[in-house]
Amino acid sequence: MGNKLVTFTDQQLENYQDCTFFTRKEILRVHKRYREVKPDTVPKCMTGNEPVSIRIPLENMEKLSELKENPFRKRICEVFSRDGKGNLSFEDFLDLLSVFSEQAPRDIKVYYAFRIYDFDGDHHIGPEDLDHALRLLTRQELTPEDRQQIIEKVIEEADVDGDGKLSYMEFEHVITRAPDFFSNFHIRM
Template sequence: MTGDEASTVAVPVDLMEKLPELRENPFRRRICEVFSKDGKGNLTFEDFLDLLSVFSEQAPRDIKVFYAFRIYDFDNDQYIGMGDLEVALRLLTHNELTPEEVAQVCEKAIEEADVDGDGKLSYMEFEHVILRAPDFFSTFHIRI
């Protein structure tokens, strides 16, 4: 494989999601989308190496926070709003909460973290919350 092929030939997202390291992760599709050059989750070899690098236990925390923000920003608007939180919560709870419960949890999360009161989380607000979460760095990794 030439260098050009390594950056253009991609493994389809449906196959990537079946990897043991991703299979049980409720964010598996979103993770692939964030790391893929095409934005659809189809990963080139370089994309895959980037993913593994960020999810390694040795990756700097700033890099991990940056990619965690991107993963949670489902609509790619540079903020984590109610819609983003609702999608994340549904994925995390496997759609077991009622719409009212989802809305209540998301509203509380925004209320707790939204410093400027605009109803959404900026990168700085998200970073502030994540850096105070003791489990974040021990769980934001993939072991291979």
């Protein structure tokens, strides 16, 4: 009967289940994984405001095996962090893994993919955003001319309204026609 350690209150677990695509067991597994990143900072019990107030710095999060090989790891952490700098609270981390889970619906994945590619945060994916993405994806192995050629082709193909940048709707249209995108937009724990 004993001294069972309570990681979260029942209400917290219920709220996390309502806001994510995870079961209680998966939420507890996410907490365990989060705690492993910096055990001296993250308590075993998070029944107060710790799930929001305790943050693990970006440099620690980028070392996670689930993220370290992803060229967008810094940007992913920035998008999901409440501080915008990539320092993740447990709830930020839970949201991140939930969106990247196989259970997350396509429209949620498209929304966050758009935010990740919108490096300057202007609600469009412009030539500068595409250039930044290409540099990350190719580890800067393309010449500026090659990148420019690709950027022009992407905009030519996807920019329906002719404004020189991709709106969310234009991005969504392109992404939903690329089945490989969704099969690669996940993180396994």
